[in-house]
Amino acid sequence: MLEDRISALIATLAEMECxxxxxxxxxxxxxxxxxxxxxxxxxxxxxxxxxxxxWRASRPGGRGGGVRLVLSAVS
Structure with a gap:
């Protein structure tokens, strides 16, 4: 009984690792x-x-809200 439960747990852990x-x-x-x-x-x-x-892809939460990136060109 206990051995079966342990074997099942080990199998589950292996699946989770995969x-x-x-x-x-x-x-x-x-x-x-x-x-x-x-x-x-x-x-x-x-x-x-x-x-x-x-910038959008790297922000937590993806799109919308948050800090806005403003770019300006300097001649």
Missing amino acids: AIGALSEIQTQAGLARVNVLLRSLRSGDVGAALRRH
Whole structure:
């Protein structure tokens, strides 16, 4: 009885470790995709849009509210 419960717990922990690994991989891929979009925008010359996208993506809660990024060009 106790051995069965322990075996079930160990199996559950192993599944959870696999799930955490998969989620970490997804998080890494999402971060890399954000960086690629930022680099593409920078290369196209649209620095303002690139920084706004990066700023929105990196803020907790995503869109709306919060601090506003203001860019100004100095000649």
